[in-house]
Amino acid sequence: MPGANEKKDCVMGVDFGGTKILAGVFDEKFECIARARVSTKADRGADEVIGRIARCVREAVDECDLDLKQIKAIGIGAPGAVDSESGKVIFAPNLGWNDVPLKKELEKLLDAPVFLENDCNVCTLGVYEVELKARPRDMAGIFLGTGIGGGLILQGKLHSGFNRTAGEIGHMVIEVGGPKCGCGNKGCFEALASRTAIFRRIKEAVKQGQKTVLTEMLGAELEDLRSGDLRKAIKRGDTFVEHIIEEAAEYTGIAAANLINLFNPEVIVIGGGLMEQLEEEMLSIIVETAMDYAMPGTTKGIEIIATRLGDDAGITGGAVLARKHVK
């Protein structure tokens, strides 16, 4: 029934990641009325990837019988350092991008206003505006995945800081001299509790003779290891994997305590693929450790929760970002 959505006041959110692109059309209540997904194919270069983002946007629009002209704005979260003002991706190591004018190129292809932000900032914005009805003044988002990203809402607004790079929670050093991080330093939170860090620790231990049901499940090389496999191993009573996950949860709790001591947000929301798969195993340890490490008197009434938006946090946040610019 084309035309049914004609009068809807719609925006588009795009979650642009290193392996996949998700696009969602959102109505004025931030309900997702259509979505599309394409793979990123980052190795084909920036032009090709930008074309694929445009294709994903068009597919989502088509899915709900709208015309691109009816989309008031498009909000995109991109991995890496983003200059939201100029609309450029400054530095995205996962994509091999440097200084790519994503906003300008997409606006050319789509003839619609495009707004850009760092992916974890966008997820934080989505959780804040759509999931947290009570609208705390200050909130932090921590996203545990291949890497660890984050975002800060301060005094009700996404905090971007002087170089618009704030929220790099994954690169807070919490163990001076600890394991090497992708950023070149040692002991970053990301190097201790990301999926990459967890997988590295498991593979190293297996090489040194550690027994685990993971090798029964996936073979000695642990090829195609995923977060879900860790959950399955723990369910099957694998105390080695359980211990590794407990440790990652403790590091996450310490990082959360640091945020409580530093800026005392009312809510800390934890998301990302790792959290989605292992919430049951990790969340209570994260909360307990954070409350233990935070200074006495600083934690009263502060909540640490898992987001319910799951994989939709990015497109939802993109829609919020778009909506901020059309109001």
Added chain:
Amino acid sequence: MPGANEKKDCVMGVDFGGTKILAGVFDEKFECIARARVSTKADRGADEVIGRIARCVREAVDECDLDLKQIKAIGIGAPGAVDSESGKVIFAPNLGWNDVPLKKELEKLLDAPVFLENDCNVCTLGVYEVELKARPRDMAGIFLGTGIGGGLILQGKLHSGFNRTAGEIGHMVIEVGGPKCGCGNKGCFEALASRTAIFRRIKEAVKQGQKTVLTEMLGAELEDLRSGDLRKAIKRGDTFVEHIIEEAAEYTGIAAANLINLFNPEVIVIGGGLMEQLEEEMLSIIVETAMDYAMPGTTKGIEIIATRLGDDAGITGGAVLARKHVK
């Protein structure tokens, strides 16, 4: 010449510490026109200490030939956790105070409006409003002394957070499993780089046979060791003390990098007694380490500087706090 200051629009700033109380009368340009100092005598109990604060205030007023009635407001920085709304010192381990209604008691004694904040927040406010003419949007203050405290200015305002306890930079964990901290945790920044941590490390090493000119200067027990002695020892070529101070500066640089990655403030100002004595030895190492540890692309244009307010940061900030309430 009594009466000369009669028409001045004055406020009072008080720096209330564990060992001494400083009070300063400030004119409308935040020039200090008179000051007084008394010792705290914390062991005599809260009532006696509050009386001494009042005495110090009266002495400063008398010094500049004013009458207490001419002081529009009094701003006080107190050590520990402070509830600025209720005007209570919630928890101050250095004083042995729990839940002391300092604002109410002082207002009774002085018949003038009193405003209360955490001491390091007050110092940060003083540096921000009086020293930094360019008024950055976001700024962090780090104060290295017996402990380590801090304060955050976000979007032009002192950030206090949900439980009004934000800015506890000294209790950010940067070395999981590191040395024990007074707060009960391990590896806090304060346990690694405060004067207390530095003195502990020196005394432990001396006990284990480490040679240092400090023992020639102060005897084998290093009684009455002060920050200034460390500077003297370094000037005399003591490479052991130099190394200890370098290490503390590196930890401070890592803490500053964490703040850059998290909030990306335009300016980080470093103060406190330790910094005042050892700026020449520490500042360049702090800056270098911070720039090295912060994520690529996050540091452009960000300044890390030492405050010029020295011991006056507290009274100046107190005056700023007072002025905010009379405007």
